[in-house]
Amino acid sequence: MEHTIVNETPRIPQIFISGPMSGKPDYNLKSFDEAERYLTALGYNPYNPAHNGRAALEKYGEVKKKSKEYFELLDACKRQLFNCQGIYLLKGWENSYGARQELSIALDLNLMILLER
Numbered sequence: 001m002e003h004t005i006v007n008e009t010p011r012i013p014q015i016f017i018s019g020p021m022s023g024k025p026d027y028n029l030k031s032f033d034e035a036e037r038y039l040t041a042l043g044y045n046p047y048n049p050a051h052n053g054r055a056a057l058e059k060y061g062e063v064k065k066k067s068k069e070y071f072e073l074l075d076a077c078k079r080q081l082f083n084c085q086g087i088y089l090l091k092g093w094e095n096s097y098g099a100r101q102e103l104s105i106a107l108d109l110n111l112m113i114l115l116e117r
Contacts, residue, residue, distance in 0.1 A: 013084075014083060015039050015047065015112075016081050017047065018087050018102045019035075019099050021098070022097075023065065027063075028090070029054065031090050032053075036048040044086075056069060065097075074101070085112060087114065091116050
């Protein structure tokens with residue numbers, strides 16, 4: 001049996017932005033925002049966890065590494081990764097506990113891996 005697809009909309013790949021936040025000036029939010037603009041310009045649909053980070057900063061004032069709030073944010077990010085088709089790793093990702101965990105999940109899910117140069 002054959003079929004014809006009549007109304008399928010091409011799916012724009014959602015790309016998760018991953019990189020260091022904790023211990024960086026202003027939580028490295030500028031780098032995440034720049035990556036979001038870059039990926040959008042390339043035609044991707046980026047997921048920027050910096051938006052969650054900003055909301056947490058407004059709520060808590062700060063998010064200390066390895067605190068309850070830190071792990072809540074990391075957990076929310078990891079859940080979002082399941083909706084993505086790729087991950088974009090910002091410079092310095094190797095030194096980020098969260099980014100290494102996110103990359104491990106991305107590899108297990110066989111997602112596309114993009115590296116910032």
